[in-house]
Amino acid sequence: MSQTDPTVTLEHLNNKQLLLLTTSLYDQMLLEGLLGQAGVVVTITQDLASTLQIIEQTPPNFLLVDLNQFPEAIEEVNVLEGLLEELPLLIGIVSSSSDPLPQPLAGVLYKPISPQQLFSALLTSLHQLPPAPSSPIELPNSAHIDTQEGLMRLGGNRKTYARILTLFGDNQRQVAAEIGEALLDHDLDTAHRLAHTVKGLAGSIGARNIQQTAIPLDQALKAGDIPQATALLAPFSQAIHAVISDLDQWRKQSETTPPFGTSDT
Numbered sequence: 173m174s175q176t177d178p179t180v181t182l183e184h185l186n187n188k189q190l191l192l193l194t195t196s197l198y199d200q201m202l203l204e205g206l207l208g209q210a211g212v213v214v215t216i217t218q219d220l221a222s223t224l225q226i227i228e229q230t231p232p233n234f235l236l237v238d239l240n241q242f243p244e245a246i247e248e249v250n251v252l253e254g255l256l257e258e259l260p261l262l263i264g265i266v267s268s269s270s271d272p273l274p275q276p277l278a279g280v281l282y283k284p285i286s287p288q289q290l291f292s293a294l295l296t297s298l299h300q301l302p303p304a305p306s307s308p309i310e311l312p313n314s315a316h317i318d319t320q321e322g323l324m325r326l327g328g329n330r331k332t333y334a335r336i337l338t339l340f341g342d343n344q345r346q347v348a349a350e351i352g353e354a355l356l357d358h359d360l361d362t363a364h365r366l367a368h369t370v371k372g373l374a375g376s377i378g379a380r381n382i383q384q385t386a387i388p389l390d391q392a393l394k395a396g397d398i399p400q401a402t403a404l405l406a407p408f409s410q411a412i413h414a415v416i417s418d419l420d421q422w423r424k425q426s427e428t429t430p431p432f433g434t435s436d437t
């Protein structure tokens with residue numbers, strides 16, 4: 173099929189069944205929002221045992237699995253090959269192109285996941301090719317959040333983007349203080365985990381200042397350099413505060429008109 177074939181649309185994915193195996197709430201929201209636009213029926217699991225049970229009982233068309241969290245998943249699924257008429261198309265999610273990949277895979281997604289990458293992997297595995305949808309919903313007017321970049325990462329899905337922004341404001345409000353407390357306790361594992369997580373989340377929503385201050389903080393914590401990490405905590409905290417303040421203002425303005433509702437438009 174030609175890449176310019178005008179008959180190829182996301183309708184090819186309508187009513188397809190996809191099983192998503194990941195413990196990341198952000199990835200769950202991101203992927204469920206994008207896939208829902210294409211009519212894909214998404215089932216989410218957070219452990220391998222439940223995943224294998226679902227595949228045995230009602231095999232989906234696709235299995236989308238975070239291989240950094242569940243590196244053994246593909247091998248375990250392939251064990252079922254003799255028990256099922258057809259295995260689901262297996263697509264792995266990894267953090268970088270240098271990560272080892274099990275075989276066989278029908279496709280690979282690299283974080284941060286873009287809609288083009290997602291739909292291309294699904295449709296290519298069906299010998300088809302993707303376009304991408306979009307829809308307008310009011311977003312923050314913020315000097316500290318590049319909403320165009322955030323929307324681009326979500327294929328223009330404002331409804332899902334608004335939900336992720338809201339979740340970021342709720343969950344990351346105290347992250348600088350939590351990292352500071354972990355440093356006082358010399359708990360480098362917790363401090364590094366928090367900084368590494370917010371670094372990735374900030375990039376996904378377009379909060380560049382947070383990401384830029386989180387990168388050296390993440391590196392210092394990974395190296396175990398507590399004095400350097402402590403010094404880097406102040407600019408990181410300022411960046412977090414600026415974004416949270418903008419998100420709070422946006423939500424206050426949206427109290428009479430929720431930033432997301434039952435419609436994507």
